[in-house]
Amino acid sequence: MTATPTSGLRSVLLAGGGTAGHVNPLLAVAEELRRRDPATTLTVLGTSTGLEARLVPEHGLPLELVPRVPLPRRPSPDLLRLPGRLAAAVRAAGDAIDRTGAQVVVGFGGYVSTPAYLAARRRGVPVVVHEANARPGLANRLGARWAAEVGVAFPGTPLPGAHVVGMPLRAAVAALAGRRTADADATRREAATTLGLDPTRRTVLVTGGSSGAVRLNAAVATVAGDLLATGVQVLHLTGAGKADAVRAALPSGPAAEHYHLREYLGEMELAYAVADLVVCRSGAATVCELAALGLPAVYVPLPIGNEEQRLNAAPLVAAGGGLLVPDEELTPAWLRGELLPLLADPGRLAAMGRAAAVAGTVDGAARVADLVARAARTGGRR
Incomplete structure (x- = not known):
């Protein structure tokens, strides 16, 4: 997909909030739209309690607030209150569309997107949907029914009329991709120095996300001695409040450094x-x-929800870019039997990295911006 000029695009409303999975792609697309045409008015629709309340102002974007309206997945008292709450949120989203004169509403899923989609539909404003997960959420399943354009991060995501556009990457990650292509060794050395690591040692990164993952922490810490014996170094991000438990399980001795x-x-x-x-x-x-x-990985899907994490990793694993192990099977025995042999085979690691890079997309933000430009140009007619 080639870049589509956005000249003449006067105003765009971007809806998404709650988690980093919604907010970061939104910010990446906003940055791309601003780069293409600084005269375009960009406004974000969000809540006062989600991550967007901090990140959006930090990125110099105005934030219009709507009430948070969770959609109950099963019968509960909240279901009885839903119509009134949703009506209030749709009014607030409609007011934001009217105030900003938005020509296109771009939704990234989550609580904020449903009222934005409904308000845009009532006004005849074209909608662009981006779905980050292989299994779409309720909001985007609704919005995609009449959206002018639908972009998805993964092939096979079941939304009508979807284009595979990849994930709009955070600016820092997109910049890193460029630096690695230009000079991976220099980029590695600079980052290692900043982190206090040895730039000459191969590095295993262990992370369960910002909140950590108890099983990952415990299983990897148990085989720490075996890992270090291979000559690698480990950077283990445990999650808040979880470092002491990992530290207590680590072996002592010179290699522990x-x-x-x-x-x-x-x-x-x-x-x-x-x-x-x-x-x-x-x-x-x-x-x-x-x-x-182009980084090979061992993916351990979160064992709750609707299996979206397993589905997210499946195409990349099928392409040879990683391994997939169910949470309950990530044991010290599995790590000794699978991870250690992988680390001992640089050729296999390199092949996995190449396969990951082939499956990956660096220009997701530009591709979504193209959908926005096309929706504005066609007025929402598919």
Whole structure:
């Protein structure tokens, strides 16, 4: 997909909030639209309690607020209150469309998108939907029914008329992809120095996300001695409040200095820059970022929800870009039998990285911006 000029696009309303999985792609698309035409008015629709309340103003974008309206998945007292809450949220979203004169509404799923889609439909404003997960959520399943354009991160996502556009990457990750292409060794050395790691050692990155993952933490810590005996170093991001439990399970001795513990790292691009292999959950953003960077990974899907994390990783694993292990099967025995042999086979690791890169997409934000430009140009006619 080639870049479509957005000149003449006067105003866009972007709807998404709650979690990083909704907010970060939204911000990436907003940045791309602003880069193409700084005169375009960009407004974000969100809540006062989600992650967007902090991140959107930090990125210099105005935030219009709507009430948070969770959609109950089963009968409950909340279901009785839903019509009134949803009507209030649709009014607030409609007021934002009217105030900003939005020509297109772009939704990224979550609580905020449903009222935005409904308000846009009532006004005849074209809608663009981006779905990050392989299994779409309720809001995007609704919006896609009449959307002018639908973009998905993964092939096979069951939404009508969907284009596979990949994930709009955070600016820092997109920039890292460019630096790695230009000079991967220099990028690695610089990041290793910043993190206090040895730039000459192969690095295993272990992360369960910002909140951590108890099973990943416990299983990897149990085989820490075996890992270090292979000559690698480990950067283990445990999640808030979980470092002490991991530290207590680590072996002592000189090799332990190469097992680096942190609870959290705000600049994840630094960790990606030094990693040779990643052990992680398979949220949509994680899978897409690692693929874009050509990083092989062991994906351990979160064992709750509707299996979206397993589905997110499945195409990449099928392409040879990673391994998939169910949460309950990630044991010290599995790590000794599968992870250690993988680390001992640089050729296999390199092949996995190449396969990941082929499956990955670096220009997801540009592709979604193209959909926005086309929706504005056609007025929402498919």
